[in-house]
Amino acid sequence: MNNLIFLIPIALFLGALGLAAFLWSMKSGQYEDLDGAAWRVLDDGEDKPKTD
Numbered sequence: 691m692n693n694l695i696f697l698i699p700i701a702l703f704l705g706a707l708g709l710a711a712f713l714w715s716m717k718s719g720q721y722e723d724l725d726g727a728a729w730r731v732l733d734d735g736e737d738k739p740k741t742d
Contacts, residue, residue, distance in 0.1 A: 715721070
């Protein structure tokens with residue numbers, strides 16, 4: 691029972707740390723372009739017309 695005195699604040703701290711990391715990632719724009727990276731992997735760059 692005495693362990694809960696230490697574990698509850700540690701759990702709250704880790705939860706707050708995770709929430710802060712999530713809010714930081716939202717603010718820095720890491721979730722703005724979710725489809726762009728997937729399309730860039732499939733693009734081979736051969737869409738340009740040939741110039742002779």
